[in-house]
Amino acid sequence: MSGPALTLGGLNDAAPAHRVALAFPEGSASFGDLVARSSRLARLLAARGVARGDRVGLxxxxxxxxxxxxxxxxxLGAGVFALNPRLRAGDMGKLIAQSGIRALIVEGETGEAPWAEILREIPEERRASLALLVSADAAPEILPGLPQVAMTEADALSAAxxxxxxxxxxxMVFATSGTTSGPKLVLHSHERLAAQARDIAARLLPDxxxxxxxxSxxxxxxxxxxxxxxxxxxAATLLVERRFVPAESVARIRASGVTHLYGTDDMADKWLEAAEETPAFPGVxxxxxxxxxxxxGDIAERAEARGLRMIGMYGMSELxxxxxxxxxxxxxxxxxxxxxxxLCPTARMRVCHPDDDRELPLGEAGELQVLSPNRFLEYLDNPEANAGAFADGGWFRTGDLARMTPDGRMVFLSRIKDVLRLGGWLxxxxxxxxxxxAQPGVASAQVVAIPMDRSVRPVACVIARAGETPDEAAxxxxxxxxxxxxxxxxxxxxFDDFPVTDSPNGAKVQRNVLRDRAAARLGA
Structure with missing residues (x-):
């Protein structure tokens, strides 16, 4: 990154005030609007006791x-804990208690989720750290005894x-997805986030x-x-959707001059299906x-045939x-x-043996390790996870299986915890x-390792196509x-379905739960 270290507020302040920052279907906000509105709200939060070093749930x-x-x-120097808007009382209570957030910012009466009901269901001891509830719009009292304020009360304050x-x-604080264990809380600093954001923008949005x-x-x-x-x-204009509805999204992509799409492979599949025409998105x-x-696995090639260039990326909450x-x-x-x-020009990658951090020869699969000035700081209140996260020299153990190519690229293969140790091989x-x-009758498949006959053997778990029956022997x-x-x-x-855990990025199969169900079916 070139230039001085910045705070995230500084990134906002440096953008052209007149340029549209966020464009929603129902309206837009300029970078100048964001400066004014956030500065007013910061003064309101400060008056209600939020201070530098606090954590605030959003x-x-x-x-x-x-x-x-x-x-x-x-x-204000307070950290934001980004909470999945689809969380319910059980998970919300655990995360509030684990993070120790001082304030929680929620929707108001116009919100679609039953957030007020969910908050009331959380046991008081799990939300003991909360000292303030903030609603985007005016809302009736939610939790008796907990001070509550609406963001609109900041409108009369200074916008300087x-x-x-x-x-x-x-x-920022992110909760890891926790598909095989409980979530860890990942801490990021202003300067590292700002640096990574500028590096990403320079490479992905050159104009x-x-x-x-x-x-979406x-x-x-x-x-x-x-x-x-x-x-x-x-300082690019970001078009934002409240929810992903493929047909509506396709119409907006074409009508609003969208130039770049980002999402998951299944989103691409749904966009292409809804687009019907070829080329699907000539302006993207x-x-x-x-x-x-x-x-x-063939989505990039299918998209290419429809005129959409897809670029595989890699990341995680920590990076x-x-x-x-x-x-x-x-x-x-x-x-x-x-x-x-x-995308960070000074970041380095290597592939190592997962048991001893020994760097492996080019092309051999092993654990991806990363050395980057822009990585996360640490896991919150988790010394065991912090101790295990780094190899000598500060290399971050990603927990992902990957290999390196001769031209210095990394190819992601899978999560290490998903990797099966079979016959002595990863x-x-x-x-x-x-x-x-690829076999007849199979709509989806997951493979797990089950201890059987004094060894660990692969077992395929499948979901059948509608009206068909997969042939096990075949x-x-x-x-x-x-x-x-x-x-x-x-x-x-x-199986009728696979157990999944929900995340803001989409549902992920809980392989550990599926493995336990398969083992129970087999009596293993």
Missing amino acids: WMPNRPEWMVAALACWR PLDDARPGDVA PAGARPLL IPFAGAFGFTIALMSLAS SYMGFAAYTPNL LAFFSAQPADAPAAERGNGGGHA TDPAEIEAVVR IIAACQAELAIWKAPVRVLT
Whole structure:
């Protein structure tokens, strides 16, 4: 990154005041509007006791007030805990207690989720840290005894720019998805987020004045937040949707001159289906995407045939969503892989043996480790996780299986915890799943490892296509014909659905829960 270290409020202040920052279907806000509204709200929060070093929960769907509230907290030096707007009482209570947030900012009476009811269901001891409830719009008293204020009460206060934050202050808190364990709370500082945002913007939005990226996923996740932060750093106009409705989204892409799309592989699939025409989106430069859906491995090539260039990216809560990206000029089959070159010019990547941090030869699969000046600070109040997160020299252990290519690109393969240890070999389950999904009657597949016959054996869990019945013997025979013997499933179990955990970026299969269900079915 060139230039001085910045705070996130400083990024807002540096943008042209007249330029539109956020464009929603129902209206827009300029960068100057964000400066004024967030500075007013910062003064209101300060008067109600929010101070530098506090953590503030932000729990609402995409709307201008989300960014106004976040900027207000950042200007005070308070950290924002981005909460999934689809959370319910059980998870909300755990996260409030774990994070120790001092204030919670929610929707008002115009909100769509039953947030007031959800808050009342949270046991008092789990929300003991809360000293203030803030609603985007006026709302009746929610929790007796808890001070409550509406954001609109800030309208009469001074709009002069305010920024009391320091570059090293915690700016953002993300909860990891917790598909195999409880969530960890990831802390990011102003200066590292600002630096990464500027690096990302320089590479992905080289012409910000003419760029009109679209955000169709929640601000609250690392993916959506990274898109918003990139737009803030580049002073590009970000078109935002409250929710993802493919047909409505396609109409807006075409009518509003969207230039860049970002989302998941299944979103791309739905966009292409709703678009019908070819080329699907002639005004779109590219779509940056994350691969979450195993049976959409050919999405980049299918999109290419429809005139949409897709670029596989890689990221995580600890590194933000766009840590790396595949080259735009690579063949579609290569661009369809997560990974690529690091977007921070000084960041480095290596692949190591997951047991001893020994760097592996080029092309060999192992754990991806990252050395970046823009990575997260630490996990909140979790010394065990912090101790295990870093190798000697400050290399961050991502927990992801990857390999390096001769030209310095990284290719993401899977999560290490998803990797199966079969026959003494680390085996990517996606390789087996691809063969299983190709068989008649199979709509979706997940492969888990089950202890059987004094060893660990692969078991395929499948969801059947409507009106069809997968043939277990035929599937096993097909796998034996195409895969190494230790990779071929010994059983194929049919399920109605797979257990998933919800995140702002989409649903993720809970492999540990699925493994337990498969083991119970087999009596293992």
